[in-house]
Amino acid sequence: MAEMNSSVKIETRNLHLYYSSFHALKDINIAMKDRQITALIGPSGCGKSTFLRTLNRMNELIPNTRTEGRVMLDGEDIYQPTTDVVSLRKRVGMVFQRPNPFPKSIFENVAFGLRVLGIFSKREIEEKVEQSLKDAAIWPEVSDRLHRNALSLTLGQQQRLCIARVLAVEPEVVLMDEPCSALDPIATLKIEELMQELKKNYAIVIVTHNMQQAARTSDWTGFFLLGEMLEYAPTRDIFTRPKDKRTENYVTGRYG
Amino acid sequence: MPTDNDKNIQEIRKKIALNKLRDHLFWIIGLLSTLIGFVLLFTLIIDLFIDGFPRLGWQFFTSYPSRFPEKAGILSAWVGTILVMIVTAATAVPLGIAAGIYLEEYGKKNWLTHLIEINMNNLAGVPSIVYGLLALGLFVYFLKFGESILTGGLTLGLLILPMVVIATRESIRAIPNSIREASYALGATKWQTIKDHVLPYSFGGILTGVIIGLSRAIGETAPIITVGALTFIAFLPSSLITSEFPFLSFKWLMDPFTVMPIQMFNWISRPQTAFHINAAAAGIVLLLMTLFMNGFAIYLRYRFRKRIKW
Numbered sequence: 001m002a003e004m005n006s007s008v009k010i011e012t013r014n015l016h017l018y019y020s021s022f023h024a025l026k027d028i029n030i031a032m033k034d035r036q037i038t039a040l041i042g043p044s045g046c047g048k049s050t051f052l053r054t055l056n057r058m059n060e061l062i063p064n065t066r067t068e069g070r071v072m073l074d075g076e077d078i079y080q081p082t083t084d085v086v087s088l089r090k091r092v093g094m095v096f097q098r099p100n101p102f103p104k105s106i107f108e109n110v111a112f113g114l115r116v117l118g119i120f121s122k123r124e125i126e127e128k129v130e131q132s133l134k135d136a137a138i139w140p141e142v143s144d145r146l147h148r149n150a151l152s153l154t155l156g157q158q159q160r161l162c163i164a165r166v167l168a169v170e171p172e173v174v175l176m177d178e179p180c181s182a183l184d185p186i187a188t189l190k191i192e193e194l195m196q197e198l199k200k201n202y203a204i205v206i207v208t209h210n211m212q213q214a215a216r217t218s219d220w221t222g223f224f225l226l227g228e229m230l231e232y233a234p235t236r237d238i239f240t241r242p243k244d245k246r247t248e249n250y251v252t253g254r255y256g
Numbered sequence: 257m258p259t260d261n262d263k264n265i266q267e268i269r270k271k272i273a274l275n276k277l278r279d280h281l282f283w284i285i286g287l288l289s290t291l292i293g294f295v296l297l298f299t300l301i302i303d304l305f306i307d308g309f310p311r312l313g314w315q316f317f318t319s320y321p322s323r324f325p326e327k328a329g330i331l332s333a334w335v336g337t338i339l340v341m342i343v344t345a346a347t348a349v350p351l352g353i354a355a356g357i358y359l360e361e362y363g364k365k366n367w368l369t370h371l372i373e374i375n376m377n378n379l380a381g382v383p384s385i386v387y388g389l390l391a392l393g394l395f396v397y398f399l400k401f402g403e404s405i406l407t408g409g410l411t412l413g414l415l416i417l418p419m420v421v422i423a424t425r426e427s428i429r430a431i432p433n434s435i436r437e438a439s440y441a442l443g444a445t446k447w448q449t450i451k452d453h454v455l456p457y458s459f460g461g462i463l464t465g466v467i468i469g470l471s472r473a474i475g476e477t478a479p480i481i482t483v484g485a486l487t488f489i490a491f492l493p494s495s496l497i498t499s500e501f502p503f504l505s506f507k508w509l510m511d512p513f514t515v516m517p518i519q520m521f522n523w524i525s526r527p528q529t530a531f532h533i534n535a536a537a538a539g540i541v542l543l544l545m546t547l548f549m550n551g552f553a554i555y556l557r558y559r560f561r562k563r564i565k566w
């Protein structure tokens with residue numbers, strides 16, 4: 001699964017992050033490939049979410065954070081003073097741990113991103129909303145109630161709606177922060193299938209607590225511990241012959 | 257051994273019984289206090305209605321005040337109240353909402369915003385007469401707006417501004433951060449996030465705060481007297497609509513005025529009982545205006561609560 005020759009989409013160099021004086025990310029160097037799924041695993045509080053948020057600069061919404069080092073998207077540093085954060089976030093979409101649809105209609109949830117992109121033609125919006133909902137594998141479930149409030153959906157449906165919302169903006173990278181942790185096993189399976197489908201067009205980075213999920217779905221796995229990335233390798237290697245003893249302890253379930 | 261255990265159980269039972277008794281006692285005291293308040297208010301209102309209701313009629317609403325109680329009416333008062341409220345709403349609402357948005361969404365959390373916050377909360381509790389004095393100095397003497405509708409409206413606007421700010425902030429704060437993050441993560445700007453999400457979702461709460469603020473302002477007397485509302489006005493302010501272009505006139509802003517509570521005050525302070533009846537009737541009108549506004553606020557809150565559940 002892990003192709004060595006696929007091109008690098010996002011790469012970090014000597015990336016550090018501080019919450020006030022707390023050193024939350026320590027010297028992260030990772031190259032994540034296009035059209036591959038990169039899983040980030042590690043115990044709670046090791047900095048997975050923090051790392052993910054540095055990739056679309058969502059970390060900057062938290063006061064008193066400081067980021068050092070570089071994050072290269074297609075070879076360009078996104079932390080340059082000239083980078084437009086708003087257009088960066090259109091290229092690097094994000095799905096959150098808890099489904100967070102807007103308290104609006106299903107249709108409006110997806111249409112919002114399109115309007116943000118500057119698309120106002122009613123027909124074009126309708127087409128793209130439908131396409132995004134299809135891409136997120138939720139269309140058959142909602143096609144007859146597009147104008148119902150999104151909060152009336154089940155959590156699993158809400159999460160796929162959130163994915164549809166991201167896809168509508170046509171990003172290049174999709175970041176997912178434990179997207180299944182609030183979902184039941186069937187909804188989880190649906191999201192995992194969807195990820196395999198999306199992988200054909202996007203670079204996907206997923207944080208997960210679930211070892212099986214990382215093993216099942218990802219091509220590459222990075223193991224985080226206490227703000228450091230201890231090991232990064234093709235998923236098969238991480239799970240069958242990890243180099244670091246601590247990685248082995250974690251993936252065999254000895255702590256976490 | 258068994259007797260010991262029995263003793264224990266008995267003691268526990270006693271304790272439970274005592275607690276239950278306390279519960280009942282508290283319940284009765286609470287009910288009594290509520291009843292006292294309720295009965296008092298109810299008698300007052302009933303009394304007001306008995307005195308004033310027969311006086312309510314077309315003539316009462318369409319007449320100016322007069323030396324003859326049966327000819328007197330509240331025309332200049334209710335028109336004045338509505339015009340003053342328009343000025344109040346037009347100033348306090350946009351300013352208050354903008355300040356609330358700024359403090360919640362833009363202002364960095366530092367000592368300055370903290371200071372503003374503390375002051376804002378205290379301002380809401382300042383006696384209204386103090387606002388009257390401030391307004392007298394600022395609007396009447398310094399800005400030379402005179403004893404006009406503009407001055408009256410601005411004074412009451414100042415008075416309810418903190419309430420609008422606080423209501424705005426509280427409704428904005430009730431929106432979970434995850435919603436803002438969702439919007440930013442899609443590449444929305446701060447303004448798009450506020451305009452399309454923060455404001456619409458907090459709209460019900462803000463509107464409720466605005467209406468409650470206005471329904472407080474409508475009954476305010478002290479600050480309005482301080483800035484020089486007249487107690488006897490036998491003409492209407494200049495018309496809002498004119499026959500010539502641009503068909504709207506703002507001359508009325510500078511006209512002298514009176515408002516409902518002042519008209520009431522004036523009638524109450526006269527010796528003839530017939531005027532007291534007029535005051536009661538005006539009181540009913542004012543009460544109904546306030547009740548209607550509060551009812552509308554409750555309705556809005558209920559509607560928006562039902563629509564948005566986090």
Ligand SMILES: Nc1ncnc2c1ncn2[C@@H]1O[C@H](COP(=O)(O)OP(=O)(O)O)[C@@H](O)[C@H]1O
Nearest residue numbers: 019022024043044045046047048049050051062
């Ligand atoms: N907003 C914040 N302010 C201060 N410290 C934080 C903040 N968010 C996370 N942290 C700390 O940073 C560390 C990494 O957190 P996080 O990235 O959420 O971990 P993970 O997602 O791996 O569970 C934790 O020790 C956490 O306490």
Ligand SMILES: [Mg+2]
Nearest residue numbers: 048049050177
């Ligand atoms: Mg996390």
